[in-house]
Amino acid sequence: MAHQAHAYHMVDPSPWPLTGAIAALLMTSGLAIWFHFHSTTLMTLGLILLLLTMYQWWRDIIREGTFQGHHTPPVQKGLRYGMILFITSEVFFFLGFFWAFYHSSLAPTPELGGCWPPTGITPLDPFEVPLLNTAVLLASGVTVTWAHHSIMEGERKQAIQSLALTILLGLYFTALQAMEYYEAPFTIADGVYGSTFFVATGFHGLHVIIGSTFLAVCLLRQIQYHFTSEHHFGFEAAAWYWHFVDVVWLFLYVSIYWWGS
């Protein structure tokens, strides 16, 4: 029987990178078709293919790591680097939107009335729902840390409870933000204020949804005994991502909601 003389993981051939690339192509061209010819078919097809790709690719990684033992310490180290680099790229993504916000708000043009918030804009009160949202996310940072310690200490029930609570807090944040969006006295079309506000907070909200989903997958895996007290990198990656989402919110809150009002 052939053995590998190293601790690394030579992954078996997989169709998911190809289906992912095809999905990206269909979604982008589908977007253009939607804009010009009012048909959403291509884009929807791309979206379905993307969801299928994500489900199957990550399912395969769980199979390779949890069930087949391919995630040795050096392999795990590589996965850690990967997650850190990905989150770093996301940091730069948000940095761009913060740059746009500060560019427009530090030197407001005559068209805005030379002031920030611009003439005619009634910003949201930072000490109402936005402050509650801050508390919700900070609390969720505490509960996810509690979950981590529970996993490391082999406390199964507590891990499930604290992870579930984290997800609930994430959903509560999303619900509150959705309500704020609905009730807001300004829209994305209201000049550069609207643009910077909704693009920055909108992408953040999307990341909250992604992070909540990631944590929910971890919850399902925890319930199904995938994690050990020594080896639970999927959870750690989700927790890192969640903390990142929390930190982005803190910057959004201080810059756009508080200073920007």
Place this chain on the structure above:
Amino acid sequence: MAEDIQQKLEKYRTAPFDARFPNQNQTRNCWQNYLDYYRCQKALDAKGVDTSPCDWYKRVYKSLCPLSWIEKWDTQREDGTFPGKI
């Protein structure tokens, strides 16, 4: 330094250097003087006092601002849609 405003207005050739706006982009200089003229008018009118000192700001913005901006802002003021605070 304690020059009469009338003497200053007589000597006027073009907008002098304003250290508040030292750089190439003079948009803010134009905007500020436009605002200051109409604010000065409003304030002195309210007191019932001669508004001719305000003419300095008018001279400066007339020198600096593109005509299209002045026309646009004048129209906005008439319509009540001028975004600046006067």
